[in-house]
Amino acid sequence: MAKYLPLALVALLPVLLSAVLYWAYSKPLSQWSPRKKQLLAGFCFGLAAVFGTEFGVPMDGLRVNVRDAAPICAGLIFGAPAGIMAGLIGGIERYLAAWWGAGFYTQLACTLGTMFAGFFAAGLRRYMFEDKKPGWVYGLAVGGVAEIVHMTLIFFTNMDDARTGFHFIQLCTGPMVTANACSVMLALLVVGIMGKEKIIRREGVPHIAETFQKWLLVCIVVAFGCAFSFTYALQTRIYHGTMEETFRQNLEDLKREIISVAGRNEMLKAKGGEDDPEGKFFDGSQEDPGLLIGSITENWHVGDSGYLLVFDQEGRLKSTAVGAEEEITEGNTQIDWPSLEEGEISLAIIGGKEAYVMWQEAGRYRTMAVAPVEKADFSRNLSVYLMTFVIVLIFSALFILIYCLIRRLIVDKIHSINKSLSRITAGQLDVVVDVRSSEEFTSLSDDINNTVATLKHYIDEAAARIDRELEFAREIQYSSLPSIFPPFPQRKEFDIYASMDTAKEVGGDFYDFYFVGTDKLAFVVADVSGKGIPAAMFMMRARAVIKALAETGISVNEIARDANDTLCQGNERGMFVTVWLGILDINTGELDYVNCGHTAPYILHPEVGGEWVKKKSGIMLGSVEDVPYTSRHITLSPGDIIYLYTDGVSESNNEAGEFFGEARLEEILQEGRGLEVAPLCVKVKERLDAFADGTEQFDDITMLALRFGRVAENDIPDIQ
Incomplete structure (x- = not known):
C-alpha cells in the first residue's frame, strides 16, 4: 500500500483545484465573464496536467501519472472550452517532456491520450450532459474510459514491440485507471457538496432522461461483465x-x-x-x-x-x-x-x-x-486485455450513442410537446403541437391538437352561454337602478342625474335616490370591494338593506350603523362596501350625511369656487360589527351642485400608468360651471375616456350629481 500513497496524493491535485476554482467563481470572481472563467480554468488545469507529467510516481520500474484527470475535471465541471484548453496544454507538454526524461516509448500515446481526455470531457459536457455538470458516478466512468483509451493507444502506437508495450499496459492499467477515475469522481463529489447538491437521489418522480441513463448504464455494466467473463474463460480454455x-x-x-x-x-x-x-x-x-x-x-x-x-x-x-x-x-x-x-x-x-x-x-x-x-x-493476457479495452470502448460508445439518440429522438420531442402543452394550459389555445419525427409522435400531436380543438369548441359554447347569462344579469342590475331622468319631473326644487359604467359585465358600484318623506330626498353612492358576480350580489344586498332602513325614517348615522351590522352577518368572504349617504331637505337645502370610507364629494357653487367635503363618519360597511357612525351636516345654497363618484373616476389610468386624480376632476367640474347636472356628468365621462386613450377600464365608474334650487321648465333635460 505504501507505494500507492504518493500516487493518491498526486491524484488529489485536480480535486483541490476544482474546489478552489468553484469557490472563486461563486464568490470573488463571480462577476467575471464566462470567457474569462473558461480561460482561467483551462490554463490552471493545463498546469495541473503538466504537474502530473513532471511528478509521475515511480512504480515497478515505470512512472505512473494522474495527468488525464485534470482536463477531464476542467471539461466536466467548468465547460467544454476549459477541457479542450487543458487537454492541449497537457498533451503538448507531454510530447516535449520526452526530451527531458518523460520517455519516448509512450510519447505519442500519452500526448494523444491527454488531448483525447480534454476533447472527450468537452464533448460529453456539451452534447450528453446538456452543458451541465454531471454526477460523481459519471465522473468515475468518464475517467476510467479515458484512461483505457490511453492504455489502448500505448499498444497500438507500439505494435512493432508488442511485448514491451504489453509490459507497460500490464503494470500501469490498474493504478492509472483507478487514480484518474477516482480523482475525477472526488472532484465532482466535492464540487457537488460545495454547491449544496443532494448526493442521495432526490425524492419525487425522476426525469425520463435520468431513468434512461441509470438503466442503460446498468445494462451496459452487466453486458460488459458478461462479455469480459466469457472472453476470459474462452481465451483461458483455448489457451x-x-x-x-x-x-x-x-x-x-x-x-x-x-x-x-x-x-x-x-x-x-x-x-x-x-x-x-x-x-x-x-x-x-x-x-x-x-x-x-x-x-x-x-x-x-x-x-x-x-x-x-x-x-x-x-x-x-x-x-x-x-x-x-x-x-x-x-x-x-x-x-x-x-x-x-x-x-x-x-x-x-x-x-x-x-x-x-x-x-x-x-x-x-x-x-x-x-x-x-x-x-x-503473454498471448492470453494480451488478448484478454485488448478484448477488455475494446469491449469497454465499444460499450462506452454505444452508451453515449444510444443515449444521445434516445434524447434527440424521444426526450427532446417530449420536451417540445410539454412546452406546447404548457402554453396551451396557460390559455394559449391557438398553439399547435407539431412534432412529427415518427408515426407515434405524429399521432400524439394530432390527438393533442384535436383535443384542444374540441376543448376550444366547448369553451366557446360555455363562454357564449356565460355571456348571455351575464348580459341578462347586467340588464337585471341596471334595471334595479333609477335610469329615467328627470326621475321626478313634477318636483322643481332640485335636479339629479346619475350613471354607472361597469368594468365587467356586472359591477359592484351602485347609486340610488328616493324620497323618505314628503320633502326628504335620500341619495347614495357606494362601491363594493371586488369585481364581477360576487360584488354585484353584495351590491344588491347592500342597496336593499340601506333603502329599507332609510325608508323607516331613522337618521343617517343610525342607517349606517344598522346596515353595517346587517351586512356583517353571513359575510364569510369578508366583503365590504364604501357608502356616501345623504338626506336632503329639498325646501331648505339642509343636508345630513354619513361618509362610510367613501371618496369625498365636491360641491360646485353657481358663481365661483367649490369645495371638497372630506369629513368622514366611519369605516366602510360590512367589515366590523358594532361600529358607531357620526352624522355630518351641511347646507346647500340655491344653485349648488354636489357631485358624488366612486374611485373608478379618480383612479382611472392611462397607458403610462398615471391616475386621473382629484385635481383633474376639480378642473373639469370648474370648467362645467353653468351646465346642468346631466351634461356635467357626460362631460366628466368624455374627459375620462380621452385620458384613458383606449386603456382597458379597470374599475367601475359611477357618478351622481344633484343641483339644489328650483329648475326652470325649459332647463329640465330629458335623458333616459
Whole structure:
C-alpha cells in the first residue's frame, strides 16, 4: 500500500483545484465573464496536467501519472472550452517532456491520450450532459474510459514491440485507471457538496432522461461483465487446450526418441562397446548411459517459449534446455512429484520461476514439458486485455450513442410537446403541437391538437352561454337602478342625474335616490370591494338593506350603523362596501350625511369656487360589527351642485400608468360651471375616456350629481 500513497496524493491535485476554482467563481470572481472563467480554468488545469507529467510516481520500474484527470475535471465541471484548453496544454507538454526524461516509448500515446481526455470531457459536457455538470458516478466512468483509451493507444502506437508495450499496459492499467477515475469522481463529489447538491437521489418522480441513463448504464455494466467473463474463460480454455495438446505432442515425440536411444545403448552395452571404441554412446563406468539421452533436449523447443527436460526415476535432472532464460539446475528447480499427475498440466518452480509443466514416463526416464508462466500467459493476457479495452470502448460508445439518440429522438420531442402543452394550459389555445419525427409522435400531436380543438369548441359554447347569462344579469342590475331622468319631473326644487359604467359585465358600484318623506330626498353612492358576480350580489344586498332602513325614517348615522351590522352577518368572504349617504331637505337645502370610507364629494357653487367635503363618519360597511357612525351636516345654497363618484373616476389610468386624480376632476367640474347636472356628468365621462386613450377600464365608474334650487321648465333635460 505504501507505494500507492504518493500516487493518491498526486491524484488529489485536480480535486483541490476544482474546489478552489468553484469557490472563486461563486464568490470573488463571480462577476467575471464566462470567457474569462473558461480561460482561467483551462490554463490552471493545463498546469495541473503538466504537474502530473513532471511528478509521475515511480512504480515497478515505470512512472505512473494522474495527468488525464485534470482536463477531464476542467471539461466536466467548468465547460467544454476549459477541457479542450487543458487537454492541449497537457498533451503538448507531454510530447516535449520526452526530451527531458518523460520517455519516448509512450510519447505519442500519452500526448494523444491527454488531448483525447480534454476533447472527450468537452464533448460529453456539451452534447450528453446538456452543458451541465454531471454526477460523481459519471465522473468515475468518464475517467476510467479515458484512461483505457490511453492504455489502448500505448499498444497500438507500439505494435512493432508488442511485448514491451504489453509490459507497460500490464503494470500501469490498474493504478492509472483507478487514480484518474477516482480523482475525477472526488472532484465532482466535492464540487457537488460545495454547491449544496443532494448526493442521495432526490425524492419525487425522476426525469425520463435520468431513468434512461441509470438503466442503460446498468445494462451496459452487466453486458460488459458478461462479455469480459466469457472472453476470459474462452481465451483461458483455448489457451490451456492448445498448451495441453502441444505438451502431449512434444512429450510423445520425446518419448519415442528416448526409447530409441535407450534401446540402442542397451544393444551397445550388450556388445561390450565393440562399435563404440571412444565411449560416445556407452561409458562402462556409469550405471546409466544418460549423456546422450540428456543431450536430446538441448535444442528442443516447445511452442514459442517452452522446452523439454528429462529426469530419472528418482527425479534427478538429466538434461538442459536452451529455451530457458536461466540455467536450470536441481538447486533452482522444485518439483513435488507425488502431487503431479501424469499427463496433466500443473504448476512447478523450474529454474527459479513458476512454470506450467506436464510429465510422462518414457522407459526408465521421466520427461517433462515446461512453459514459463510469464511468457506462456503473454498471448492470453494480451488478448484478454485488448478484448477488455475494446469491449469497454465499444460499450462506452454505444452508451453515449444510444443515449444521445434516445434524447434527440424521444426526450427532446417530449420536451417540445410539454412546452406546447404548457402554453396551451396557460390559455394559449391557438398553439399547435407539431412534432412529427415518427408515426407515434405524429399521432400524439394530432390527438393533442384535436383535443384542444374540441376543448376550444366547448369553451366557446360555455363562454357564449356565460355571456348571455351575464348580459341578462347586467340588464337585471341596471334595471334595479333609477335610469329615467328627470326621475321626478313634477318636483322643481332640485335636479339629479346619475350613471354607472361597469368594468365587467356586472359591477359592484351602485347609486340610488328616493324620497323618505314628503320633502326628504335620500341619495347614495357606494362601491363594493371586488369585481364581477360576487360584488354585484353584495351590491344588491347592500342597496336593499340601506333603502329599507332609510325608508323607516331613522337618521343617517343610525342607517349606517344598522346596515353595517346587517351586512356583517353571513359575510364569510369578508366583503365590504364604501357608502356616501345623504338626506336632503329639498325646501331648505339642509343636508345630513354619513361618509362610510367613501371618496369625498365636491360641491360646485353657481358663481365661483367649490369645495371638497372630506369629513368622514366611519369605516366602510360590512367589515366590523358594532361600529358607531357620526352624522355630518351641511347646507346647500340655491344653485349648488354636489357631485358624488366612486374611485373608478379618480383612479382611472392611462397607458403610462398615471391616475386621473382629484385635481383633474376639480378642473373639469370648474370648467362645467353653468351646465346642468346631466351634461356635467357626460362631460366628466368624455374627459375620462380621452385620458384613458383606449386603456382597458379597470374599475367601475359611477357618478351622481344633484343641483339644489328650483329648475326652470325649459332647463329640465330629458335623458333616459
